[in-house]
Amino acid sequence: MSITVESSPDGATKRTGQRVREALLGWAFLLPAMAIFVTFFYYPLYRLIDMSLHRENRFGTAAPYVGPSQLVDTLSGSDFLEGVKHSGLYMVYTVPLGILLGILLAVAANRRLKGIRVFQTIFSSTVATSVAVASVIFFTLVNPEVGYFKDVSWLSLSNPDTALFSVSLSSVWQNLGLTFIIVLASLQAIPTEVEEAAALDGYGPVRHFLRITVPLISPALMFLAVVLVVAALQAYAQIEVLTNGGPGTSTQTLLFKIADPQGIRPLGIRASMSIGLFALTAIVAAGQYALLSKRVHYGD
Amino acid sequence: MSGVTFDEVTKRFGDTTAVENMSLEVADGEFMVLLGPSGCGKSTALRMIAGLEEVSDGMLSIGNRVVNNIPPRERDIAMVFQSYALYPHMSVRKNIESPLVANRANRLPAGERSERIDEAAEVLGLTDYLDRKPGELSGGQRQRVALARAIVRRPEVFLMDEPLSNLDAKLRTQTRLELVELHRRLRTTFVYVTHDQVEAMTMADRIAIINDGHVQQVGRPQEVYDRPANLFVARFIGSPPMNTISGTVGTSGTGGNVATEAGVVAVAELSGSRAGDEVVLGVRPEYLKPRDPSKDDPGAGGLRARVENIEMLGHERHLLTRVGNEVMVARLDPALPPPSIGDEVVLEADAANVYLFDPSTTERLGSGTSTPTATVVADG
Ligand SMILES: Nc1ncnc2c1ncn2[C@@H]1O[C@H](COP(=O)(O)OP(=O)(O)O)[C@@H](O)[C@H]1O
Ligand SMILES: [Mg+2]
Numbered sequence: 001m002s003i004t005v006e007s008s009p010d011g012a013t014k015r016t017g018q019r020v021r022e023a024l025l026g027w028a029f030l031l032p033a034m035a036i037f038v039t040f041f042y043y044p045l046y047r048l049i050d051m052s053l054h055r056e057n058r059f060g061t062a063a064p065y066v067g068p069s070q071l072v073d074t075l076s077g078s079d080f081l082e083g084v085k086h087s088g089l090y091m092v093y094t095v096p097l098g099i100l101l102g103i104l105l106a107v108a109a110n111r112r113l114k115g116i117r118v119f120q121t122i123f124s125s126t127v128a129t130s131v132a133v134a135s136v137i138f139f140t141l142v143n144p145e146v147g148y149f150k151d152v153s154w155l156s157l158s159n160p161d162t163a164l165f166s167v168s169l170s171s172v173w174q175n176l177g178l179t180f181i182i183v184l185a186s187l188q189a190i191p192t193e194v195e196e197a198a199a200l201d202g203y204g205p206v207r208h209f210l211r212i213t214v215p216l217i218s219p220a221l222m223f224l225a226v227v228l229v230v231a232a233l234q235a236y237a238q239i240e241v242l243t244n245g246g247p248g249t250s251t252q253t254l255l256f257k258i259a260d261p262q263g264i265r266p267l268g269i270r271a272s273m274s275i276g277l278f279a280l281t282a283i284v285a286a287g288q289y290a291l292l293s294k295r296v297h298y299g300d
Numbered sequence: 301m302s303g304v305t306f307d308e309v310t311k312r313f314g315d316t317t318a319v320e321n322m323s324l325e326v327a328d329g330e331f332m333v334l335l336g337p338s339g340c341g342k343s344t345a346l347r348m349i350a351g352l353e354e355v356s357d358g359m360l361s362i363g364n365r366v367v368n369n370i371p372p373r374e375r376d377i378a379m380v381f382q383s384y385a386l387y388p389h390m391s392v393r394k395n396i397e398s399p400l401v402a403n404r405a406n407r408l409p410a411g412e413r414s415e416r417i418d419e420a421a422e423v424l425g426l427t428d429y430l431d432r433k434p435g436e437l438s439g440g441q442r443q444r445v446a447l448a449r450a451i452v453r454r455p456e457v458f459l460m461d462e463p464l465s466n467l468d469a470k471l472r473t474q475t476r477l478e479l480v481e482l483h484r485r486l487r488t489t490f491v492y493v494t495h496d497q498v499e500a501m502t503m504a505d506r507i508a509i510i511n512d513g514h515v516q517q518v519g520r521p522q523e524v525y526d527r528p529a530n531l532f533v534a535r536f537i538g539s540p541p542m543n544t545i546s547g548t549v550g551t552s553g554t555g556g557n558v559a560t561e562a563g564v565v566a567v568a569e570l571s572g573s574r575a576g577d578e579v580v581l582g583v584r585p586e587y588l589k590p591r592d593p594s595k596d597d598p599g600a601g602g603l604r605a606r607v608e609n610i611e612m613l614g615h616e617r618h619l620l621t622r623v624g625n626e627v628m629v630a631r632l633d634p635a636l637p638p639p640s641i642g643d644e645v646v647l648e649a650d651a652a653n654v655y656l657f658d659p660s661t662t663e664r665l666g667s668g669t670s671t672p673t674a675t676v677v678a679d680g
Contacts, residue, residue: 191385193383193385197379197385199373202399203373203403207402207404297388
């Protein structure tokens, strides 16, 4: 025989019909994933762009096509820029502090002590708590009338200068469970013999931590940095529960303005802001990757 | 340089006693192998020298300094782990340099550091790999990096816990030689842990055989092979191990004999036992051979055996036989025609190379007098 054939396990020759059937089967397997992506990602993205190109009239009765002008106006407007500033601050307040506290708790709980599991469970408990519930709990702490911390001025929710920081602290606390679990797991994945070799080499506690431990858990830290940045840009429930964007607009993050619970912004503007948030997220992620990936060591 | 001394050292983990009343003196510059089966406490003993485990009882010294309460990094030792324990995020150079820079207080000047690194890399053939990460090296190369990291610091004592067990057989044999060579060069005290008696026999100046947390015997390789202190050592050293069978002492003519369930074995030296004593008789495979059938003499004695298997090793054959309830192995010259599987044969032991053991204490009879150089720690 001079024709090349593929043989299937039973030794039979594949015909064209069979190939088509296999290709169809392949697409059939892809279909569920494709359906989900198209329904929940590509189609909404298309609608978003479409919405940003239409400007609603004052009564919301008509939305004629206006091209990119609305998008440009929105992204250069003070409302959007304030949102960017608040979201950025939220990130700055939550990400480093969150990672730092997570490491601190994980290092403290990473010991072979009696009853350490109790602490490990307590530290990770916020993972199983919904944002809304956790925010209500946090609110009882900072409640201006009856809260335990009502006299701590820098935690005040009613002062426009401190409200955003106070809300972000609740985020730090809520994310702490996740941060703790991830860091603890990666600490426990460090081989005992490597720790012992470091002890014999003569590293003191601080240098041991900086030279050995941090590089070895760097993939987990990188992961957390990305996850916490995304969480900061997407924070919503805690803001709504604790301040509802106030006092004034002092806790209105970009996402809060897009969700717009008071319903003050037309759909086209919110769609334009969404595109801005999308771009901002992409820029931050790329920056993070460029900055951190060289310092991250992934296994061997 | 300095030796290591265990003075009645005990290590307990809760209810488990890993090392009990261990007394052992490792001389300055000696290559000492701690040999024993898995779980016997040899790693625990080594880790106590390193300071990775605390001593529960007794006194442990390095040189003439008691180190019970001295932290690992102040003990001036280096350790090679079974898993190598390299730092995966550091280059080979940084790994080797690590013990020289870990402690800022006694850091060497950069010039001397790189001199030492280059020298260690040279000795271990790592010069071309200094800029790689451990993940880019083979198992054997990683093992060398671990060794290089140990030698750069020029410690008083090298500790090694089964450092060859992750290498393939060929590399293991080669590295064994290199370790001996390294020891010869450095003339530093080595304490080396293994469960492999071949490693122990080939590398050690002296071997300490450990079982169940107790030192059974300490001696030079040939010494523990020729004059095992007890049944455990007799069966642990040697491959295939010594054959043993129980019997009763009888006397005849000049020497004596031991009557077993499978026949009578002539013994040249009764080692203080008397007629009627219960003993365990031991004979190494090389001193056991099937009698030439043409010279068969029913009155001559020997052990009745049935051939169960024959292992061909090229330079020799192992005849696996069943003798009563015991399995016995005879080492045969491959030039001679072997019996066939299933054959009934009579095994003859060389009367001058038969050992007798006390069945209650398991001690070798006469070991107290005939092995003055070996330290025997009796237990029970
Ligand atoms: N950290 C530990 N905790 C509890 N038991 C241990 C510990 N380390 C070793 N042991 C026990 O001590 C005994 C000796 O262990 P080890 O020294 O590791 O043996 P090996 O001779 O195989 O190296 C074993 O029974 C082991 O289970
Ligand atoms: Mg061990």
